[in-house]
Amino acid sequence: MKILLIEDDSAIVELLSETLTAHHYTIDVATDGQTGLTLATDWEYDLVLLDLLIPRIDGIALCQQLRSQQFQKPILLLTAKDSSADIVKGLDAGADDYLTKPFELSELLARIRALLRRGETKLAPTVLTWGALQVNLESAQVLYAEQPLALSPKEYSLLTLFLRNPQRTFSRSEIIDRLWSIDACPGEGTVTNLIKDLRRKLKTAGMQTDLLETVYGMGYRLRSPESSAIQTVLARYQKTFASRVDRLEQDIQFNPSKAAQEAHKLAGALGSFGYEIGSKIARSIEHLLIEERSRSQITPLIAQLKQELTKPPTQINVTQPPQTQAAKVMLVDDDAVTLNLLSDLLCSCGLQVTSVQHPEKFWQTLSMTQPDVLVMDLEMPNLNGAELCRDVRQHDRWRHLPILMVTAHTDARSIQQAFAAGADDFIRKSLIQPEFVPRVMSRIDRSRLQAIQS
Template sequence: MKILLVEDDPSISKALATTLTAHRYTVDTALDGQIALELALQGEHDIIVLDIVLPKLDGLSVCQQLRQQGCQTPILILTAKDANEDIITGLNAGADDYLTKPCDLAHFLARVRALLRRQGNPTVSPILTWGELCLDPILIQVTYLQQVIVLSPKEYSLLELLLRHPQRIFSRSSIINHLWSIDDSPTDAAVTNLIKDLRRKLKSAGMQEELIETVYRLGYRLRTAPKKEVEQVKVEDCQKENLASIGQVVWDFRASLEKRIDILEEAARSPVYSLSSFQHQQVQEEAHRLAGGLGTFGYAKGSDLARAIEYLFIEGDWEEDRQQQFTQLLTELKQEIAKPPTVLLPTLKPLILAIANDTLIAELQQAAPHRGWQVEVVCDRSDVLHRNGNTPSVIFMSINHAVPDCGLMLLQELKIQFPTTPILILTTQDSLDSRVTVARLGVSRYVVQPATTDEIFDAIAQVLPQTTLTDAKVMIVDDDPIALQALATVLQPWGLQITTLNQPKHFWQIFTTTVPDVLLLDLEMPTFNGLELCRVVRQDVYYSDLPILVVTAQIDSVSIQNVFAAGADDFIAKPIIGPELVTRTLAHIERSRIQRQLLQYQKEHLQTRQLQATIDSLTQAANRHYFDEFLHREWQRLADAQAPLSLISYDIDYFKSYNDLYGYPAGDNCLQQVTRVVWDCIKPGRDLVARLGGDEFVIVLPETSLEQALQVAQRIQQAIAQLQIPHPSGTHQYITLSLGISGTIPQLNISPQELIAIATQALYAAKARSRNTYCLYPL
């Protein structure tokens, strides 16, 4: 993966570039905005890390010009400008993410990886696999059959490039652009040797399959991964089990119809006004359940008839014409349910609707079951537009010449009939005009012949809805047990933990025990309806952001308005179409998880910024501001408790000459090492080390007497001596410290600044005594 790093501070640029290179990224660097703009437009970069304050052209202008010229490369702004207005301006300029300095390098790398993942499919696992070969970008490790393969940085980067873009053919020049920085100038032979070395190491690790395919006169690409027969058997067994579950649901629904119709027929045999209130309520409830259940299983007209009967009993104003209307509706309902059901549950194998009449279709149909798919073939326009059955997951259209007018018309009709279904076309022509024409019609993939079956299936896989299983929890509330069983059967194959409830009066107890990730509510239910339950959830602070989907057959504008007014996030109309239910449910789960992650990140970011405001970024000791607050707080506390407090002021002997001899980076490293040693010599939960500036530090020792503070100073001197940091320009061979110790029992009429002054005097006295010693002055 190749990164363009734009930073005008050479030390920061070197540190970031070194870190990225160590994690197998190829890095191009730019020190001003003008060069950055030229490199970004000319090179192939996977991500751009961009400072704002730059010479010649500022980072915001670079970002804006890149977006105006169509550059879609993800941009991470890395800057010291941390005001809210700056962040908003940066994101509005076209940046994808914004990170403020100083930042933790692990945090920076995590942001880079997140942006790189966002380029592809966000649901894909960060671990890249090909058969038994695994590449872990986080561990920077490649394994085959769980055995580590040692690769050079370039070999690793090449393997990652191919695994991340399995369908793309990379020419030698493209590989050079991805793997070498712009300052390098390798030849095509370097790529050939790199390919040869990678193949040799993979073969030495035991891989018999050839991973890299040479495409004549074009370049290299990843071969199709070998299938795992055992896994395929498990998938087929799972599909059979799920199909059996759906069949059981259909059977249970058919078995329940007779009892429900008997209740309605019994009511129809006598005048409705003579029914008891219990019978009246019973008929109303059974009609309501029938409306939902019939809709779920494809009896759209039957659902409308049952709903009409329910409304008759809700209105309750019975006259002779109403009795006749009830009888007529019941007769029509019985005729409707005598027909076989059209089950609208999802096909467990993704359905590919293929519009073609060539020999390639037979090969697709034969290979589809091995991928867990099914192919339905239609040969002409009328068969497509008048077909019945499940909504296809993908439409595949084969055109043996440039897209004709009749083909364009069919594409337009397909987008109207299947607005959310991806369309893939296969054609012999590869022209810009044809590509633009079909792109305007919303075609998802354009495949040019000749293409193999695997290539077509790989293109289809890219546009298929992702079926990644999830461990999310879903709670479904519906007073109809059959409807509950149907909804649960639709969602369970997707790895969801399903909780069902058909008694709304127990809702809150089950809900707070389950704590679901998404809630599905029926609209009309006895005791408490779906709108009331939705409002109850929204009233609670803890659950106010929980995704709520209302499942209802009432899709009039007033009902829909009431659904959203109650706080629901979405509604699903009955009759239920399985793919729609699954897609919407998973989408709300994913959106909710992203929002929670964002809130968690914002919380952690706030905590980090609060922490950064109290610490010295170089040594991680407390800064002067926090030292003043801490000392004042402890002074007040210990004055009330009449307990001792001690201070130790120290600095590094001849530190200026150390910087002059070794340079400032070495000096910074020395400060860090000394500070870590000092922390190890005190009690971090009680004591405090603070940096007041340069090499001047102070240690606050609450509840510590002068005698105990002296022991601390002696421990520090011994530890520094054992550290043995060379310093030949001083009076000793290694780095040493001078320390000034003071202490007292705080008094409210005495300022803590007096204690600081005495400790400082003791430090100066120690420095006057040839250094590498300590002096103790009581307050």
């Protein structure tokens, strides 16, 4: 955020400049009213700090001239005059707030934050988010996946500039105007390097998608967080996969039947999050456990699986379809991680989602929800998704309900089993990210079209 300080007292100028810069504001200084008027009308600022007693044009007259020229940004008066008449005169001239000298710097900062929030068309958040990235504007703390991210003051200012203006494209010269004072204007190459540095730090922190995209011939803009749901859930659960493998290893030793179920769930979750090789390894472990093979055959696969989890998952670009008219989706899966991923993906498109992790609640939830589409896992412990699909099709009420099966299985037998049971579509969990939402949307649209035609 860029502030114009119009003040002729050099000591106050130095104090306020250092304080505001330390809080990530960019400051331009004018020591008289005429210079302040020129800067305010020729350059873009987010707020003006204006002293009343300044040479050439006093603060009251300057405030009046700015408002007469349709200057809409907040103006905060700084004055040694504390009489009611002087305060009323300043506010009537067009100021938004006032602060009498001497003042506490903490109060000045609080009033600046309040005025900047007031200038928004809606209540401005104190925390800006983009996927798993969080920026606390009050503490200036930046987190990615709940971990602190150290940025330089200019990197922080660049990041907040784009997060505050998600729909705007900034040229290099506009970025210079917003992030640097007039006395310290760098070349456009400095902006290019600054953007490279920010991208590098975000990538090192784990962000898979570039936050800023280049608009050739125009500048840069904030990338639409099309896959923010994936990034958020991935960041939240990525670290849990290693502990799940450790738990699987313990279950193999002490509870093999439970281990087979955990391997099955892990195979699906890993595939959903881009660990396709890890998913195949977990599937092999599941088959060996079902066949009651010796642990000596499973141990090397556990080691391979741990090694795969040290690698980054496959980056998958997701195209966000347009939001559809309000529709309800019911999800059935025994794995909480997969349910969270699917739910976030669908909710980001404006769909109402009801999740069922415990199959015994299936029929009650189905009757209460009355979904427009049903999405469920093909195989769950103590429940066969194909049999459940067949039971749904036998009810007159749900005979035409679109059903989409998801599974970690990729063999032809599983696919045939799903369609034979009455499923309308089938998707592998390793392909959930790029294909899942479009297929659900397609089933909803097709069902509505058939209802209209009938």
